[in-house]
Amino acid sequence: DTEVTQTPKHLVMGMTNKKSLKCEQHMGHRAMYWYKQKAKKPPELMFVYSYEKLSINESVPSRFSPECPNSSLLNLHLHALQPEDSALYLCASSQGPDRVEDTQYFGPGTRLTVL
Amino acid sequence: SQQGEEDPQALSIQEGENATMNCSYKTSINNLQWYRQNSGRGLVHLILIRSNEREKHSGRLRVTLDTSKKSSSLLITASRAADTASYFCATDEGYSTLTFGKGTMLLVSP
Secondary structure (H helix, E strand, C coil): CCCEEEECCEEEECCCCEEEEEEEECCCCCEEEEEEECCCCCCEEEEEEECCEEEEECCCCCCEEEEEEECCEEEEEEECCCHHHCEEEEEEEECCCCCCCCCCEECCCEEEEEC | CCCCEEECCEEEEECCCCEEEEEECCCCCCEEEEEEECCCCCEEEEEEEECCCCEEEECCEEEEEECCCCEEEEEECCCCHHHCEEEEEEEECCCCCEEECCCEEEEEEC
16 A cells, blocks of 8 residues: 545634544555645645654644544644635655655645645 | 745646646755646646755656756656646655745646
8 A cells, every 4th residue: 555645635723623534544654754745835844753753844834733643643733724725635655764765755745725 | 844845836848749848946845846736736746856856757747856056857748637736846855845836837738
């Protein structure tokens, strides 16, 4: 299984809502990532989990809260978002930082709209 | 932070023609990777070139890397309509974190 899955595909939420994005991989990868991508822009790294521990937080606002329950799952909890947070949220996984050549496998993304 | 700068930002060609995209970066890298993204979807890894390599081939793809100029190019030969997508270079500076360039939007017309 060489697939990264993400749910939901689309999410519309109000600024007072709490929602979660989910990501799953079964490739035995030990690093997982969250990216945010605005239209016609490149992906921007938000968080990196390495061996289930948060290793990188790219100064992301606290209204985004990542969680890695186990090595196959990655969640992104959303609370009190702003309309400018509307974007495509991409999850990726890779074998891990101890690999010399580490390529990332991306999920299809969750299209988030904040009203 | 964005490191790579792709050139051109957009490219429109006919099927069968070759497409060349360029990428420049600013810092030392372990490797440079190219990814493709179909409209509004996830990214697909295409090819990786190590910092000590100068050229690499994979099917219709040819990647070059010039570390002295901090630049790379991606050549797609005999393009097809299905190659229509956005192409991003990404630099790996270590610890498996990638920094993506701004991307080139490629349109291949039948």
